[in-house]
Amino acid sequence: MIIDAHAHAFPSLHDHVGYASAEEHMRAAQVHVVAPSQPVIETATGRVVTEPTLSDGKSLGWSSLLDVNFRYGKYGRMEWTRDGRDYHLQMFAPTFPESLEPEKMLALMQYAGVGKAMLHNAHMYGMLNDYLGEVIRRFPGKFAGTVQIHEADCDREDQIRELKRAVEDLKLTALHFQIEGFFRHDFRDTFDDPKFDVFWEEVRRLAIPVLWNIRPLGVPRERNYVEQVARLGRWAKRWKNIPSVFTHGVHLGLLMDEGGRVVIPAEMWETLELPNMHLELLFPVMQGARWDYPFPEAQELIRAFHKRLGASKMLWGSDYPTSERAATYPQSLDYVRKHCTFLSASDKDQILCGTAARLYRFPEHEKVRT
Numbered sequence: 001m002i003i004d005a006h007a008h009a010f011p012s013l014h015d016h017v018g019y020a021s022a023e024e025h026m027r028a029a030q031v032h033v034v035a036p037s038q039p040v041i042e043t044a045t046g047r048v049v050t051e052p053t054l055s056d057g058k059s060l061g062w063s064s065l066l067d068v069n070f071r072y073g074k075y076g077r078m079e080w081t082r083d084g085r086d087y088h089l090q091m092f093a094p095t096f097p098e099s100l101e102p103e104k105m106l107a108l109m110q111y112a113g114v115g116k117a118m119l120h121n122a123h124m125y126g127m128l129n130d131y132l133g134e135v136i137r138r139f140p141g142k143f144a145g146t147v148q149i150h151e152a153d154c155d156r157e158d159q160i161r162e163l164k165r166a167v168e169d170l171k172l173t174a175l176h177f178q179i180e181g182f183f184r185h186d187f188r189d190t191f192d193d194p195k196f197d198v199f200w201e202e203v204r205r206l207a208i209p210v211l212w213n214i215r216p217l218g219v220p221r222e223r224n225y226v227e228q229v230a231r232l233g234r235w236a237k238r239w240k241n242i243p244s245v246f247t248h249g250v251h252l253g254l255l256m257d258e259g260g261r262v263v264i265p266a267e268m269w270e271t272l273e274l275p276n277m278h279l280e281l282l283f284p285v286m287q288g289a290r291w292d293y294p295f296p297e298a299q300e301l302i303r304a305f306h307k308r309l310g311a312s313k314m315l316w317g318s319d320y321p322t323s324e325r326a327a328t329y330p331q332s333l334d335y336v337r338k339h340c341t342f343l344s345a346s347d348k349d350q351i352l353c354g355t356a357a358r359l360y361r362f363p364e365h366e367k368v369r370t
């Protein structure tokens with residue numbers, strides 16, 4: 001049995017599901033690409049643009065975002081218009097779908113030999129609690145799902161009520177927590193502020209893991225990223241009884257030295273080594289532009305993480321369909337399943353199944369072989 005710890009299913013990106021308005025949803029997508037890894041192109045001329053076109057350049061917060069009619073285009077593009085000029089960036093592979101039915105995700109899983117998948121929420125797709133609740137109800141034993149709330153307001157009664165509803169009524173079994181969500185109040189607060197204790201108390205009571213999406217929230221981005229990782233470590237030491245998953249692997253682009261070698265800073269090791277912390281192995285999607293299948297550089301990283309953290313702290317995720325930037329769905333699995341030959345059969349069993357089965361309460365998960 002193989003479990004994909006990070007997959008997606010979502011309704012039309014143009015439906016703005018779960019958001020109060022289209023604008024609110026598109027702001028959350030816009031902030032995600034204010035400092036993009038991909039080049040911004042002036043559509044009419046093909047010129048690569050270096051000046052800021054999405055924000056006033058002063059911060060990454062909501063109040064700095066410009067009104068540029070930010071929108072999802074076709075074929076994996078994000079598009080916007082400023083001063084009468086159209087811009088775009090190729091955020092995803094051109095195969096990126098405008099909606100992804102759970103039936104298609106399931107067909108891909110069956111094709112690659114994957115038995116179950118954890119479906120992640122994320123602001124760019126919408127606020128999908130009800131949608132994912134319906135998917136896991138329709139496909140019992142195949143999917144688990146994550147809750148999403150507005151992180152910047154998670155001390156508020158309505159957000160805590162939504163968390164409780166999504167877990168107790170919709171049967172979602174983990175919390176997706178994107179620290180970028182604090183942009184709604186211009187990063188006035190951080191997730192470890194004591195004002196949010198009331199929310200974390202409820203997460204602990206519900207006994208669900210937190211799936212962290214850690215990104216830099218300021219400049220210099222490399223330094224800010226490491227600071228956020230260290231903050232997560234302090235948080236995890238304080239909330240010892242809440243299991244956490246560090247999703248999306250590590251941000252390779254921000255950790256590379258000039259020779260292209262990934263250097264894991266001490267703060268990151270310290271956070272990842274905490275007993276309640278786990279690491280999602282998800283590398284091609286983050287670095288596919290530089291690395292080719294079967295990603296020997298990623299295998300070396302996995303070897304290093306395995307040596308220091310052990311297989312029971314690691315879990316494989318595809319992040320399909322974003323992963324198509326770099327690999328087909330079977331390839332996003334096979335660089336670990338087939339090519340990490342240094343892992344024993346029981347280590348692979350942990351990474352490809354056991355760790356996720358323990359953390360994410362899949363329906364019937366007690367039958368999963370670990």
Ligand SMILES: [Zn+2]
Pocket residue numbers: 006007008120122319322
């Ligand atoms: Zn994802």
